[in-house]
Amino acid sequence: xxxxxxxxxxxxxxxxxxxxxxxxxxxxxxxxxxxxxxxxxxxxxxxxxxxxxxxxxxxxxxxxxxxxxxxxxxxxxxxxxxxxxxxxxxxxxxxxxxxxxxxxxxxxxxxxxxxxxxxxxxxxxxxxxxxxxxxxxxxxxxxxxxxxxxxxxxxxxxxxxxxxxxxxxxxxxxxxxxxxxxxxxxxxxxxxxxxxxxxxxxxxxxxxxxxxxxxxxxxxxxxxxxxxxxxxxxxxxxxxxxxxxxxxxxxxxxxxxxxxxxxxxxxxxxxxxxxxxxxxxxxxxxxxxxxxxxxxxxxxxxxxxxxxxxxxxxxxxxxxxxxxxxxxx
Amino acid sequence: xxxxxxxxxxxxxxxxxxxxxxxxxxxxxxxxxxxxxxxxxxxxxxxxxxxxxxxxxxxxxxxxxxxxxxxxxxxxxxxxxxxxxxxxxxxxxxxxxxxxxxxxxxxxxxxxxxxxxxxxxxxxxxxxxxxxxxxxxxxxxxxxxxxxxxxxxxxxxxxxxxxxxxxxxxxxxxxxxxxxxxxxxxxxxxxxxxxxxxxxxxxxxxxxxxxxxxxxxxxxxxxxxxxxxxxxxxxxxxxxxxxxxxxxxxxxxxxxxxxxxxxxxxxxxxxxxxxxxxxxxxxxxxxxx
Numbered sequence: 001x002x003x004x005x006x007x008x009x010x011x012x013x014x015x016x017x018x019x020x021x022x023x024x025x026x027x028x029x030x031x032x033x034x035x036x037x038x039x040x041x042x043x044x045x046x047x048x049x050x051x052x053x054x055x056x057x058x059x060x061x062x063x064x065x066x067x068x069x070x071x072x073x074x075x076x077x078x079x080x081x082x083x084x085x086x087x088x089x090x091x092x093x094x095x096x097x098x099x100x101x102x103x104x105x106x107x108x109x110x111x112x113x114x115x116x117x118x119x120x121x122x123x124x125x126x127x128x129x130x131x132x133x134x135x136x137x138x139x140x141x142x143x144x145x146x147x148x149x150x151x152x153x154x155x156x157x158x159x160x161x162x163x164x165x166x167x168x169x170x171x172x173x174x175x176x177x178x179x180x181x182x183x184x185x186x187x188x189x190x191x192x193x194x195x196x197x198x199x200x201x202x203x204x205x206x207x208x209x210x211x212x213x214x215x216x217x218x219x220x221x222x223x224x225x226x227x228x229x230x231x232x233x234x235x236x237x238x239x240x241x242x243x244x245x246x247x248x249x250x251x252x253x254x255x256x257x258x259x260x261x262x263x264x265x266x267x268x269x270x271x272x273x274x275x276x277x278x279x280x281x282x283x284x285x286x287x288x289x290x291x292x293x294x295x296x297x298x299x300x301x302x303x304x305x306x307x308x309x310x311x312x313x314x315x316x317x318x319x320x321x322x323x324x325x326x327x328x329x
Numbered sequence: 330x331x332x333x334x335x336x337x338x339x340x341x342x343x344x345x346x347x348x349x350x351x352x353x354x355x356x357x358x359x360x361x362x363x364x365x366x367x368x369x370x371x372x373x374x375x376x377x378x379x380x381x382x383x384x385x386x387x388x389x390x391x392x393x394x395x396x397x398x399x400x401x402x403x404x405x406x407x408x409x410x411x412x413x414x415x416x417x418x419x420x421x422x423x424x425x426x427x428x429x430x431x432x433x434x435x436x437x438x439x440x441x442x443x444x445x446x447x448x449x450x451x452x453x454x455x456x457x458x459x460x461x462x463x464x465x466x467x468x469x470x471x472x473x474x475x476x477x478x479x480x481x482x483x484x485x486x487x488x489x490x491x492x493x494x495x496x497x498x499x500x501x502x503x504x505x506x507x508x509x510x511x512x513x514x515x516x517x518x519x520x521x522x523x524x525x526x527x528x529x530x531x532x533x534x535x536x537x538x539x540x541x542x543x544x545x546x547x548x549x550x551x552x553x554x555x556x557x558x559x560x561x562x563x564x565x566x567x568x569x570x571x572x573x574x575x576x577x578x579x580x581x582x583x584x585x586x587x588x589x590x591x592x593x594x595x596x597x598x599x600x601x602x603x604x605x606x607x608x609x610x611x612x613x614x615x616x617x618x
Contacts (some may be wrong), residue, residue: 082475280440283433283439286432290428291418
């Protein structure tokens with residue numbers, strides 16, 4: 001069974017889906033709107049993580065650091081400069097993106113576990129820095145913002161962000177640019193030897209990821225109208241975005257969407273029924289995915305030839321060379 | 330004169346702390362050496378050790394008897410983790426083991442939070458202090474330091490002088506060749522992970538006797554341990570102690586001249602700096618003996 005869609009019905013379906021989603025705040029209850037907008041945030045973050053870790057294979061355990069940068073930039077812009085929130089969120093996205101250029105160039109020199117743990121360290125470092133840099137961030141007291149006037153603005157902002165990131169990923173998947181990006185995951189040295197500037201591609205993916213995370217952080221901070229080091233750098237969200245992207249299928253363009261939608265429902269259910277166990281279940285789920293379906297749901301379908309397309313493995317394949325990672329590689 | 334005495338005092342505290350960090354970092358380094366796997370969950374094994382000894386003490390078991398019990402429990406847990414989880418991905422790319430151990434870390438941390446809540450606890454063992462001139466050293470710190478150092482000496486001895494140590498070193502140097510020579514590399518891997526977890530657990534018991542900790546301590550610990558291992562060079566056994574000394578000194582000095590909040594930031598900064606400037610370690614990597 002192969003699902004083939006030519007471009008026209010695809011655009012049509014996409015527009016209809018978008019139209020239905022755009023109508024949600026007008027017809028649905030506040031509970032549903034809140035639920036769906038949170039889902040959009042998950043989708044946006046899963047795509048952001050997918051951009052760097054899914055396509056380049058550089059596993060980041062601290063992409064939420066950029067969410068935090070976005071959160072704080074937006075809060076400070078609104079609080080100290082009185083900039084309207086949407087502009088502030090857009091600017092905070094740009095700030096996170098701009099900061100991601102030097103950060104990415106530095107962090108991406110690290111490979112494998114160094115990068116993963118390095119990003120974890122960066123995330124903790126920024127959270128600790130936010131707690132002590134009181135003149136800018138107000139420390140642990142946090143910054144209070146005026147409450148949200150209409151939920152639908154937040155809804156549309158998150159919807160727009162999720163759609164933009166989806167389209168960017170779709171475009172990436174169907175371009176030479178994306179192919180070059182994937183070579184980094186497959187064989188970075190090989191890619192370099194055929195003249196691909198891997199540093200540029202990695203940094204680009206990192207910056208796009210930062211733009212997404214930063215924007216999400218900016219919108220979220222206005223939505224909850226409060227920021228302190230723990231809400232700006234939420235460890236749970238950090239875990240959630242990774243598991244979502246992996247569940248759906250890392251390095252695929254439908255994967256993060258599927259993962260986020262499925263896990264968003266599951267989260268809601270677990271919250272309600274097992275509030276204390278839900279992160280334990282997440283941990284077990286993550287272990288299960290890695291052990292039994294490392295290429296996620298999309299990979300599962302690709303393997304059974306139920307979908308068109310190459311179905312390349314989301315995680316880099318092949319036997320691992322048993323060479324000590326000296327960092328010089 | 331008073332100033333230099335104070336500095337000496339802080340340095341002694343740093344040295345005592347370094348002895349403890351060294352034990353956990355050796356465990357992390359050993360696991361990396363044999364399995365080529367960066368154990369992200371190492372900090373959570375430390376947490377588990379700390380809280381098992383805490384639970385035992387609430388049941389009336391003395392912490393000093395608790396230490397070997399924790400060692401045994403963590404050894405078995407490490408063995409099982411390796412055999413049933415890590416072993417399956419050990420020949421896969423690094424991303425698999427990283428994410429898998431991240432999952433283990435999430436599991437352990439939240440199991441810890443469920444069992445012991447996020448409150449900070451500590452065990453008060455031997456509150457006395459020793460006075461040498463005008464220097465004061467807390468007794469428990471000294472005892473813990475002595476246990477830590479003897480444990481390290483013991484493991485260095487095993488690694489260098491016994492047959493088990495030889496098989497482990499052989500597996501580090503060339504796993505394929507070691508396998509060809511009749512060494513059961515799978516067994517060595519499980520054993521190493523067990524020993525690494527044992528060392529982590531015992532470090533945990535030290536921590537809960539010296540500081541207040543909560544089940545989220547693993548977060549902070551793993552970064553410190555990576556900083557240590559990276560400063561010393563991954564796979565470099567001796568360098569680990571230099572790394573432990575550097576990190577412990579940085580932590581105690583900033584903690585002394587500023588506040589503990591700053592000491593966290595200083596450790597993170599050191600961690601990032603060491604990663605960026607010398608990912609191969611201050612002393613160079615690769616030497617395992």
